[in-house]
Structure formats: structure tokens, C-alpha cells
Amino acid sequence: MSHLGMALRRLCALSVALLWGCLASTSHRKAVAPPQDLQITDPGLLGSLDVEWKPPPNVQTVSDCTVRYKFEYRNTGDRDWKVIFTRKLKFRVGFDLSRTAEVKVQTLLEGQCTNDMEVQSDWIYATFQVPLQGKLESEVQNFHCIYHDWEYLKCTWQPGLLAPRGVHYGLYYWYEGLDRAAQCDDYIQDHGINIGCMLQNLSQAEYKDLSICVNGSAAATLLRPLYVTLRLHNLAKPSPPKHLVVSMSASEELHVAWSPPGGETPPQCLEYEVQLTEDARGTKAAWASVSTQMETALTISRANQSRISCVRVRGRTNIFCADQGFWSEWTQECFSVSRKEDKQLFILIPLILSLSSSLMVFMLIGQCKKRSPAGKPLHASVGC
Incomplete structure (x- = not known):
């Protein structure tokens, strides 16, 4: 009985210690204050907003712990938050200004003062919304951009459904490195209305967020602006490959070789698709496809010994340089290849x-x- 009593006393002592530990931990966690004065400001860079906050009070007195912040942001409607761990107090991040910008930040404390356990504060929140003018149907339609040969960006659009006659559209853009937003100086027009823009010299914007706004103005009518954020490398479209050469060996193997397209497209960023058909004269020719990565030559076995073949090649940016891209047009060459006899x-x-x-x-x-x-x-x- 005495042994059972001693075991119970030890169990009670352990329970009390755990309870005090939990209370102490809870008390310590509540003592970590969140940051202060979270603010979002618009510097006029078409979606790149400045987010800043102040450190929690008395953070300077914490000498034996590291103070960091967990900063998260997204647009309303996005499923996931983008997360940044930092010791900074200010960030410039990109948003879609057609939707509300949401941010939140909390304090992270870790070190000797917390027994090397990370302690988190409560979150503080802030939102930002550009006052949207005009009805949604007044916004431009079918906005589409292609980065041709990694040399120039061509963007096109159509007037909004509620846009009146005589509407004037302007395209503005910004990327990190520009002091302020710039306006397009080479518009594409249809009956005097701007329906597109050509942007040159964008190599400094590659692999960065390119913020674009297409704004419209008309007499006595408010038009809603369009805001988009692009990545040039995901919009690249090369020219067709050059110098396509097709030959057949004595062993009935078809050799296909070509050169990368011209322009500024990096050769190491290209993949190719080769197509071969036995009857190019028919409107419903059956094409067989073969893909390559960066290689500019291919050997195809011709087991059926057919007399006529049409070969064509196209290219696009590969997965090593972009998440997506546009295929080039096909080469136009068509070859009649005969058996040796x-x-x-x-x-x-x-x-x-x-x-x-x-x-x-x-x-x-x-x-x-x-x-x-x-x-x-x-x-x-x-x-x-």
C-alpha cells in the first residue's frame, strides 16, 4: 500500500509540474507582442505595393533572443498565401490591383529567453483596394501578349463592351529597375483606336514581374482599367528553325538537321518537335511526332521504305528556362525522299x-x- 501511495504522490507531482510548465508556456506565449502599425501604400507602380510595420514594444530589451517576422500576402480570392521570413520592416511586393490586397505579419521570438523554443505572437492584418471606376464591361477584352524571339513584346486587346466611340487607350508598364511607370510609345491602331502596343528593349525585365495597366478614357464615361502581371520568359515565341536539311542513308535511315532560329532566343532554352508524314498531299495527313531537348539533329528509321516524306520542325522555350511558352510556326520545307534503287x-x-x-x-x-x-x-x- 505504501508503494502505491508513493507512486500516486509521484504522479501528482509530475502532473503539477506539467501543469505549471503549460501555464508558464502559455504565459510566455502571450507576452510576445505582435508588430505595430502595419500599413500598405501605393507608390504608383501598377501593382507593386509597399508594406511596412514597426517592431513590437520593448523588443530592444530582448538581448538574448532573435526577433524575426513572418510576413504573408495574397490577393482576395487566392487560395494560398505567399510567405516571407525576414528581419526587415518593409517589403515591396506585387499584387493584382483589380482585387483587394491582403497582408498579415506576426513576431517570431527564439533564443535563450525562450529556452530555444520559437514563440509566435498574434497576427496583425491590413488590406488595400484601389478605387475601381467604371463598370466591369468597360474594361478592355481579350488582352494577349507574346514575347517574340526574346526581342520585343507585342500586346493586343479589344475595346470593352461598354466603351464608346472615340475611346482612347494607353498602356503603362513597370518592372524592378525603372524609377517610375513608363508609357508605350509604339501603339498598334485600328481606325484610329489603340488596340495594341509594341515594347522593345525588355531584356532587363526578363525573369521579373512586369506590371501592366491598360487604361481607357472617353468623354463623360468612366472606363475600368485592366491590371496584369506578366513573366516574359513564359510568353516567349521563337521564330521557326532555319536551314532544315533532310537526307537518307543507304541503310534507309532518315537524317534531319536544322539550325536554331535567329533573334535573341537563347539556344540552350529551346526544345524542338519534329513531325514526319508519308503523304503530305492529303488534307488529313497522319503526322508522327518526335521531340528533342536542345538537339538540332535527329535520325529516324524508315522501316516501311516509303518513297515520299514531308518533314517539318518547330521550337519553343524548354522547361529549364520557362514554365510555359508558345510554339513557333512550322518550317515550310517539304521533301520527297526516294529509295536508292x-x-x-x-x-x-x-x-x-x-x-x-x-x-x-x-x-x-x-x-x-x-x-x-x-x-x-x-x-x-x-x-x-
Whole structure:
């Protein structure tokens, strides 16, 4: 009985110690204050907003612990938060200004003062919304951009459904490195209305967020602006490959070789698709596809020994340089490839046709000479 009593006393002592530990931990956790004065400001950079806060009070007195912050942000409607762990008190991050920007931040404390346990404060929140003017149907439609040959960006759009006649559209853009937002200086027009823009010299914007706003103005009508954030490398479209050469070996293997397209597209960033068909004359030709990564040559076994093949190649940015991209147009070359034993036949047929034509012309001229009056020149004419 005494042993049982001692065990119970020990169990009670352990329970009391755990309870005090939990209370102490809870008390310590509540003592960690969150940051203060969380603010969001718009510097006029088309979606890049400045978020800043102040440290919690008395943080300077904590000398034996590290103070960090967990900063999260997203647009309303996004499923996930983007997370940053930092010791800074200010960040510039990108948002879609057509939706509300949401941010939150908390204090993280860790070190000797917390027995090397990370202690978190409560969250503080802030939101930001640009006052949206005009109805949604007044916003431009079918906005689409392609980064051609990694040289220039072409963006096009159509007027909004509620846009009146005489509307004027302007495209503005910004990326990290520009002091302020810039306006397009090379517009594409249709009947005097800006429906597109060509942007050059964007190499400094590659692999960065490119913020774009297309704003419209019209007399006595408010139009809603369009805000988008692009990544140029995911919009790249190269030109078709060049110098396509197709040949056949004695062992009936088809060799296909080409050169990378021109422009500024990095050759190491390209993948290719090669297509081969046995009947290019038909409108519903069956194409067989073969893909390559960066290689610019391919060997294909021709087991069916067919006489005619059409070969074409196209390229796009590969997964090592972009998450997505646009395929180039196909090369236009179409080749007739013959088996070696058939080549003499393909050479003889044009030769026989040529000799036959010459013989017919000779006989025709002879007949015309017989019919031509003496002393008059002979003219080549139909029916002599």
C-alpha cells in the first residue's frame, strides 16, 4: 500500500509540474507582442505595393533572443498565401490591383529567453483596394501578349463592351529597375483606336514581374482599367528553325538537321518537335511526332521504305528556362525522299519527257518550213 501511495504522490507531482510548465508556456506565449502599425501604400507602380510595420514594444530589451517576422500576402480570392521570413520592416511586393490586397505579419521570438523554443505572437492584418471606376464591361477584352524571339513584346486587346466611340487607350508598364511607370510609345491602331502596343528593349525585365495597366478614357464615361502581371520568359515565341536539311542513308535511315532560329532566343532554352508524314498531299495527313531537348539533329528509321516524306520542325522555350511558352510556326520545307534503287527511274523520266518534247518541236518546225512561202521569214506561231 505504501508503494502505491508513493507512486500516486509521484504522479501528482509530475502532473503539477506539467501543469505549471503549460501555464508558464502559455504565459510566455502571450507576452510576445505582435508588430505595430502595419500599413500598405501605393507608390504608383501598377501593382507593386509597399508594406511596412514597426517592431513590437520593448523588443530592444530582448538581448538574448532573435526577433524575426513572418510576413504573408495574397490577393482576395487566392487560395494560398505567399510567405516571407525576414528581419526587415518593409517589403515591396506585387499584387493584382483589380482585387483587394491582403497582408498579415506576426513576431517570431527564439533564443535563450525562450529556452530555444520559437514563440509566435498574434497576427496583425491590413488590406488595400484601389478605387475601381467604371463598370466591369468597360474594361478592355481579350488582352494577349507574346514575347517574340526574346526581342520585343507585342500586346493586343479589344475595346470593352461598354466603351464608346472615340475611346482612347494607353498602356503603362513597370518592372524592378525603372524609377517610375513608363508609357508605350509604339501603339498598334485600328481606325484610329489603340488596340495594341509594341515594347522593345525588355531584356532587363526578363525573369521579373512586369506590371501592366491598360487604361481607357472617353468623354463623360468612366472606363475600368485592366491590371496584369506578366513573366516574359513564359510568353516567349521563337521564330521557326532555319536551314532544315533532310537526307537518307543507304541503310534507309532518315537524317534531319536544322539550325536554331535567329533573334535573341537563347539556344540552350529551346526544345524542338519534329513531325514526319508519308503523304503530305492529303488534307488529313497522319503526322508522327518526335521531340528533342536542345538537339538540332535527329535520325529516324524508315522501316516501311516509303518513297515520299514531308518533314517539318518547330521550337519553343524548354522547361529549364520557362514554365510555359508558345510554339513557333512550322518550317515550310517539304521533301520527297526516294529509295536508292528508285533514283534512276526518277532521273530517267524527266530525261525521256525532255527528249520527246524536243523531237515533237523538231518535227513541227519541219512541217512549218514546208508550208512557209519562199523568201519569207518563219515565225513561231500556233498553227504556223
